[in-house]
Amino acid sequence: MRNIIFILLLFCPFLLLAQEVDRTLINGFITAPASEDIEGVSVYNKSTQKGTVTNDKGEFKLEVGNNDRVLVTALQFQSFTVIVDKGVVDSKTMKIYLNPAVNQLEEVIVRPYDLSGNIVADVNRVKTYTFVPKMDLSYEALNFEYEFTADALTKVDGNAAEEALHNNSLKNGANLLGIIGLLFPKDINIDLITNKSIEDRLQISRTLRQRFSNAYIFETFEIPKEKANDFLFFVEEHGLTETMLKAENEMKLLDFMYKQSELYKNNREQN
Known part of the structure; x- marks a missing residue:
């Protein structure tokens, strides 16, 4: 019995080494709409817990292996995960296209003066003031600092x-x-x-x-x-x-x- 346990312990390191995944350094390229900035996009391999960021051309280098999960994140783009397949490992190239993130806000209803829609309630809430000017603002009472000569628009005397x-x-x-x-x-x-x-x-x-x-x-x-x-x-x-x-x-x-x-x-x- 002791001999069996000894043999199992002897072969365990070889079994663990056999389970390690061979990873390859690949060249990655990020593309996006022309008006979007692709510099500084985070590319993170969740399987190895290692990552990098893109340069001003959207290029990056990262070690990946078959079935690794690579998370791509940026503030202005939608975050998503890429699963590495054998084609990416063999070609040592990964091309990723990013879509701009669109945040859909909740509907906001803007009403002037916080109106509720109930006519009776809104009318009762409106503050009104009665303005009675102390000055006579009629045309006859206004004093102008100009002299006007009679013309075709002057009123007819003798009305x-x-x-x-x-x-x-x-x-x-x-x-x-x-x-x-x-x-x-x-x-x-x-x-x-x-x-x-x-x-x-x-x-x-x-x-x-x-x-x-x-x-x-x-x-x-x-x-x-x-x-x-x-x-x-x-x-x-x-x-x-x-x-x-x-x-x-x-x-x-x-x-x-x-x-x-x-x-x-x-x-x-x-x-």
Whole structure:
């Protein structure tokens, strides 16, 4: 029995040597799309736990044997393992083509202001502010540091409708101050009444001008731009009130303006 064990121990080194794989130094070549850098690609033989990296031409040298597993890795390429076969060992050449890595990101939905899609909830979350300028930004109140001479675009002097509105001199040929003087007792300050009325009318006129441009009137009510001022005077003379200009009455104001635009266009056609 001892002799058998001795013989087995005697032949074990020869058996282990017989299991060693003969490895050959091969020349490797890495190729990739023209725009990709192939320098510094890692080529690692997992069977021998030895590796190397490619030069600027994508070339490398590595000892491999039949059925060795060679791992190829790089940040810009897809990693994969190559199994060495007898053809690679015999030719002492390995050619590897690399595909650029494509990272597929998870779907990201970008919404402005973190909207949830629920109209009611989103509207309630929106912060709104009411801006009331302390300065009068109307065209009439702006001061320009330029002098303009009269030309073809200068407005025509003697516009009776505009003068009646802004100067309160005549209304349909009648003096407003005289009419108001007849309606109220003499002990009432007529100047205070007329001044307040004039200021209200001017405020309405300025507000209309700020909110409705010539282009808007043309696109919305189909009224020529050159008739925009005349149309606004028409609206003021046919029932427009300061209450309609409040924010909560926006729809009422637009409905009123639309109806008045139809009347205005009918009057123009008849005239």
